[in-house]
Amino acid sequence: VNSSLTRRITLHTPGNFNFWRTVYSHGWCALPPFRHNADSHQLERLLSLEDTTLVHCTLADNGTSVSVVARSASPLTRDHRQELIRQLRTCLRLEEDFTPFHREATKHEEFRWVARTKGGRLLASPSVFEDLVKMMCTTNCTWGLTTLMVTNLVRHFGKKFDNTLYAFPSPDAIAGATERYLRTHIKSGYRSPHLLELAERVAGGKLDPESWRTSSLPTQELFEQVQSVKGIGPYAAGNLLKLIGRYDYLGLDSWVRSKYCELHARRRPVKDSAIEKHYKRFGQWRGLFFWLEMTRDWHQDKFKI
């Protein structure tokens, strides 16, 4: 969109929010339609609003707030702006209260740095559907293949904004494909029937992942419900739940297992049950303490952790 319109918007943030700790909390910032620029310290995101209006947002840390430059092909209405703000606040986890978590962190000497550096917010997608699809694309493969699958999904099924930017596809768009098409063009391999079934169930209204955000179900029941999606097992369900504010599961995979062994067992292999036992004392927050500990060195230089 060459003749796009730009508009500046401010996101107000609480005192315990840290922009870069959130952006680099895990790999999502590198998966389209997110994009990050480490040099200019900006996070980009192409949003698709309810009426299919596309808005490209460039986010930057402003100290006590986040500044957003929004580009769109047509002028944004008040409703557009409100929805845009809502979606971005969901991504940055601004609606979630981290006060109790930080209070808990200060109770544990080895985790005081978490509260000090305002850690805990994990970058999320605007929709639970998108997070589910992406989580499925991280299973049993390298990060490189995850990036390839997501990039392909966006390019083949997402609405085009300009030559490099495509929105995340709607469930309908993916549901309209065939398994063969997914295997050939998305390179999602044996995950293809699972992706298709998920998209069809959501498009057909038989599954409403968005409702999980506000569900009153105990986390254990929600965990089972998330795993009822074919292709989503304990790893993917545990991590999906972390993106909607439930931290009771560790979401173990080969990377965190090896990281845990490096940090706690002199690189000797450790049973999953031993890892579970280690974090049991952190109760409902165990999954978050676990993840922050495993990724602590990612942020060490920037924040003097």
Add this chain to the structure above:
DNA sequence: GCGTCCAGGTCTACC
């Protein structure tokens, strides 16, 4: 060059 292994796992079929 070619075969093998495995990566930010999960499902099914059996016990």
Add this chain to the structure above:
DNA sequence: GGTAGACCTGGACGC
């Protein structure tokens, strides 16, 4: 409830 075996793909590795 616990555990083999199969499963797309692409990159790394050994020979």
